[in-house]
Every structure is written in C-alpha cells, then in structure tokens.
Amino acid sequence: MNKTRWMPILIVIAIGIVVGGLILTLDKPSAVPEEMASTNTHEKLAVNQPSVGPRGGKLFTDSDFSVELTIFEKGVPPQFRVYLYEKGKLLPPTAANVAITLSRLGAPAQLFKFIPEADYLLGDQIVEEPHSFDVAIAAESNGKIMRWSYSQIEGRVEMPTDMLKSIGVEILTAGPAIIKPKLKLPGEVIFNEHTIVRVVPRVAGLVTSVQGHHGQHVKKGEVLAIIESPMLADLRSQYYVAKKRLGLTRATYEREKQLWEEKISAKQDFLLAQELWNEAEIALELAATKLSALGVQPESNHSKTNIARYEIRSPISGIIIAKAIALGEALKEDREIYTIADVSTVWTAITVYPKDLNVVKEGQKVAVKATAYEVESEGTVTYISTLIGGQTRTATARVELDNQEGKWRPGMFVTAELVAEEIQVPVAVSMAAIQTLRDWSVVFGRYDHYFEVRPLELGRNDGEMVEVLKGLSSGEQYAGGNSFAIKAELGKAGASHDH
Numbered sequence: 001m002n003k004t005r006w007m008p009i010l011i012v013i014a015i016g017i018v019v020g021g022l023i024l025t026l027d028k029p030s031a032v033p034e035e036m037a038s039t040n041t042h043e044k045l046a047v048n049q050p051s052v053g054p055r056g057g058k059l060f061t062d063s064d065f066s067v068e069l070t071i072f073e074k075g076v077p078p079q080f081r082v083y084l085y086e087k088g089k090l091l092p093p094t095a096a097n098v099a100i101t102l103s104r105l106g107a108p109a110q111l112f113k114f115i116p117e118a119d120y121l122l123g124d125q126i127v128e129e130p131h132s133f134d135v136a137i138a139a140e141s142n143g144k145i146m147r148w149s150y151s152q153i154e155g156r157v158e159m160p161t162d163m164l165k166s167i168g169v170e171i172l173t174a175g176p177a178i179i180k181p182k183l184k185l186p187g188e189v190i191f192n193e194h195t196i197v198r199v200v201p202r203v204a205g206l207v208t209s210v211q212g213h214h215g216q217h218v219k220k221g222e223v224l225a226i227i228e229s230p231m232l233a234d235l236r237s238q239y240y241v242a243k244k245r246l247g248l249t250r251a252t253y254e255r256e257k258q259l260w261e262e263k264i265s266a267k268q269d270f271l272l273a274q275e276l277w278n279e280a281e282i283a284l285e286l287a288a289t290k291l292s293a294l295g296v297q298p299e300s301n302h303s304k305t306n307i308a309r310y311e312i313r314s315p316i317s318g319i320i321i322a323k324a325i326a327l328g329e330a331l332k333e334d335r336e337i338y339t340i341a342d343v344s345t346v347w348t349a350i351t352v353y354p355k356d357l358n359v360v361k362e363g364q365k366v367a368v369k370a371t372a373y374e375v376e377s378e379g380t381v382t383y384i385s386t387l388i389g390g391q392t393r394t395a396t397a398r399v400e401l402d403n404q405e406g407k408w409r410p411g412m413f414v415t416a417e418l419v420a421e422e423i424q425v426p427v428a429v430s431m432a433a434i435q436t437l438r439d440w441s442v443v444f445g446r447y448d449h450y451f452e453v454r455p456l457e458l459g460r461n462d463g464e465m466v467e468v469l470k471g472l473s474s475g476e477q478y479a480g481g482n483s484f485a486i487k488a489e490l491g492k493a494g495a496s497h498d499h
Contacts, residue, residue, distance in 0.1 A: 050150055055083060060137060060148040067098065067139050067148070071127055078131070080112055080123030084141075093121045096141035104133045105156075105447040106476055129440065129455045130155040155437070155453030157489045171446055172480035174472050177428035180462040183359055183420045185397075187350035187368070189412040192400065195342035197315050200334055202294050205229030205310055207329045212338060214323045218314045224338055225312045225325055231333075232296065233308035239287035239298050240307075246280040253277040318342040346408045350397040350416045352384065357395060359420045360384060366399050367417040375408070377401050381418075423460060425467040426474060433480040434458075434466065435487050444486045446477040451486050454478070 050069075053059035057070030066085040071078050082098050084091040093116035100112040100123070114121035132154040139146045164171070205227035212224035256273035259265035291298045295313060322339035331337065348368055352360050364381045383398040399416065401408055433443045440455035454476075459467030472478065479486050 050148070053083065057081075057083070058150060062146040062148075065096075065139075065141055065144075065146065067096075067137065067146075069100075069135075069137065071131060078127040078129070080114070080127055082114055082121040082123075083119070084121070090119060093117065093119060096139050098137065098139045100138075101136045102127075102133050103136075105450065105452050106445055107473075130453050132156055132452060155490065157451050157486065158449050159451055159486065159489065160449055167485040168482040169479050169485055170481040171477050172430055172433065174427050174429050174468060174476050174478060175474045176424065176426055177465045177467075179423045179425050179428060179460050179465055179467055180419045181421065181423065181460050182417045182462055183356060185350050185352060185356065185360075185416045185418075187348045187399075187414045187416050189401075189408050189410050189414060190347050190349050191321070191341045191343070191410050192345045192347050195316070195318070195345065196321075197318075197340050197342075198336050199224065199312065199315065199338035199340060200336055201227060201229075201310070201312055201331050202333050203227070203229045203231045203310055204333045205232070205308075205331060207325060207327055207331060210325055210327050212314070212320055212323065214320055216320045218318065218320060218340065220314055220317045222314045223311050224314055224320075227310050227312065227331060228306075228308045229310045230308060232294065232310045235287065235290050235294075236296075236298070236307040239284070239291060242280065242284040242287045246277070246284045249273070249277040249280040312337070314338075314340055316340055316342050341410075343406065343408075343410070344402075344404055346401050346403045346410060348379070348399045348401060348414055348416065350381075350399060351392070352395040352397050354388060354393065354395075357384075360397050360418065364418055368399060368401060369415050369417065370408075371413045371415055377408070419462075423467075425459070427468040427472060428465045429456075429468055429472065429478060430480045431461060431464055431466050433478055433483050435483055437487065437490075443472065444479040444483055444490075445472065446479060451479060451490075453490070 050058035050060050053066075053068030053070070055068060055070055057068045060067045060069070064087045066088070068083040068085065070081045070083070072081045073079070080100060082093075084093065084095050086095070098114045098121055100114075102110045102112065104110075110125070112123045112125055114123055116122075131152060134151045135149060137148045159169075206229075207225060207227050209226035210224075211226075212218060212222075218224065253270075253273040253276070256265060256270045260267055260270035288298050294310070296310065318340045320338055321341050323337070324335070325331070325337040350360075350366075360381060362381050362384060366379050366381060367376065368379055369376045379399040379401045381397050382400050385396045388395050397416075429443055434441050434456075435443070437453055437455075440453075441458055442453045442455050444451040445454045454471050456471035457469040459469045461467065
C-alpha cells in the first residue's frame, strides 16, 4: 500500500489516543499548567480563553486554524455543531476530524463524535440539559492535533452541609421503590337501599294529627301520625267482647266443675262449660293477634278512651326522606305515607369508566374523600354493576361507608381513590422534592458541596414517590423536603442558560 492510503488510518488512531488521554484526565482542572504544554509541532494544547465566533459560539484558535463550537436547539433537541475556519474563512466540514469529551458532576464522561452535515460538523448525541459541564476538544487537521478545554456552569449553587440543616433541606437517595398508582374516580353519596323503609297505615282512616315531617330524625317507635279508624274500632270491640266472654265462661266452668265434683250436676254440663271456656280463650287470642298485627297494644290507655285512635309509629331509627300525608286526609291501608332511611351506613355510587373495569374489584379497599370539605373515610367495594349505562357508557361500583357520626350526607360528591397495582421501579424520587424550573420538572442533585439542577423525565406516581425514567441514576443524592429553598438560592445566584 502507498503512503496516501495509510494516512487516514493513522489520523484516526492518533485522535483515538488523544481522546482516550482526555477521558483519563477529565477529573483535573480544565485550566492546563504551562509546563504540561507540548512543544511537539504535531500536537499543541491551546490554553487561551475562547472568544465569540461568527455564529455566536465559542471560538478556539491555534495559529491560523479555528474551531467554533455551538449548541443548536431551535426546533431540535440540543446538539453540538462545529464550524471550521482557516484565517477566518469558513472551511468545509471535511477539513478536520473533531472529537469532544464532556463531563458532568456525578456522571461518567461522554464522548461525542462528529459527522459532516452541510457546512458544519454535527455531534452524534443530544446535549442533555442542564448545559453545565467541562468540555475537552480534540481536533486534527493536516496531521496536526490541537486540544482545547473550557467549563460552563448552569443551574448550580454551592451550599455547605451546616447550611442545609438551618433551612430544613433533607438529603435523599434515588433508588428502587414500589410505586402504588392510585386510580381516582368520581362518585356520589347515596342512601343505603337495604336500610330504607316505606311506612303504610295498615288500616284505613282519617288523619287527625301529623307529627313526622320531611328531613326529621326519628327514633324507632316514635309516633309519626294519628288516624281515626273505624276498622280499628271494630277490632278493638271484638277484643273487648272476647275478653268479657272469656271472663263469663271461666266463671261458668269453675261453677260447673264444683257442682260436678259435689255430685250435684251431671258431668256433661261440666264438659260443656269447659268447651265454651276454651272457645272463649281462642276468640280472645285471635282478637289480640289481629291488633298486634297492626302494631296496636290491646290494653293501651288510648284504646280505652278512644277505640278508633291509631298511632302510626316509625319502624326504625332514621331520617324521613319522603312524606305523603296531610291533616284531615282519608287514608287507605296500603298508602305509602312516609319513607324513612337509616343513615348509620351509606353507599357511594362510584363511576367506573370502561378502561378501568379491570382494575376495580369487589372487596377492594377504597379511600373516599368529599370534594366540598375535609371529610375522608375508608370503605370496601361491595358491588360492581355488570352492565354499562346506555347514555353514560360507564359502570357503577358501590362502596359502603360507616356513618355513625353522620358526616356523610346523601347527595355529596366524592372522589374515590384505590390502588390500581403495585409496580417495582428501578429509580424513584420523592414527589415532595420535585420543583418546576423553566419548563422542566427537576430535582437538585447533591455533589459534594454543590447542588445542580437535574431535569427529569417522570413516569408513574402514587402521590408520594414518582418513577424516574431519565435524568437521575440510582444511588444519586438529591434534595428532599424543603427543596424550594435551593430553588430560591439558585434564583439569587442568577443562573443563566449559557451556550
């Protein structure tokens, strides 16, 4: 092979050696001591500060050759672009080979390679935010290797450990976590249908008193209304007649028994008296049963003064939610006059969308929160409708809540929170540590005495921990708790987005 064909291979090998050396020395200060500067005519380290290039980038010059480094991010993710010049004149991008090594706090070195693109060299990776790093540049042109380095700081603030205690910042470590995403669904408090009772008079009559009214809390056995009932008067009359007849037949039985025992009367008379007494007992028992079926005590005081008086009493303790009775009204025995609900337990009707039907299960624990004010309870899913509503296209899940304290009222709107699933994630951070900077969600990474902003790509969360998809590695420390104080310090430092 001739010398011309070997030359490109030798150049690539030389750049690789230079870049490898830069990676090994990236932990050293970017300023290079003069005694380390090479006097070799084929390799020279430029230590001058960069100036501003024609395209607004950082311009590095060695003799007549110049490299302008820019970070371009208009309409595209941030990318390195390198322009080449000879005596201030733009060169084609093929006039030199360039490599850049970038190092950040708490991260391994990152090597950028470049390919020709239009009139510049384009970096092969995205320059991730923040643009706070040390940069080492190696360029080869016409067999000559040149090196430059510079540093730029963005989103960084120095804060000693003792200062952290005074402002209440806690240092946390990113790492694996179990995320329990919560599904939030809307709902409404409704009455427990199993504890709703409809009250009917059971006897026809005329309303003489109305004591129970809509919305009133009543106790079991409390009088709701009073009616005058001819039917009840007839039943009570039957009872009193049967009772009197029982007394007469008993007296007759006892007299005939004594006469028979004294051999005065025949046994047949005694047996007849006994039969009549038994029949009277049955008649009285039947009359009492008819009254008891109506909830009437046969021997009450009112029954003796007004045998037509009938008191309609509440069958349960609860609240009157419906009333259909008026004073002076003639009622039929099957007329629904009151509806009473026991509100010691209530239901919440939760709206379940089709996409969430596979998440909501019977027996699942649910945290129910009122939307209007601070009321919260825990309940259990007891029922899920099998059909999806024709208009709403949603299903309904029922959650039963204890309401002994009366804090839940039917008609209240609520939000139901339930754990959808438990997910193991490799990296997560505290939700309390997340701050907003520019248009990023960030945490502040801790590196020795420095905090530096770390934009994050976030995943699932459960309100306490959030999954980190990109931007922070497991084991990295960050500011938790009062991280807003660091954001405030960063604002005082006047952080800039410098390219």
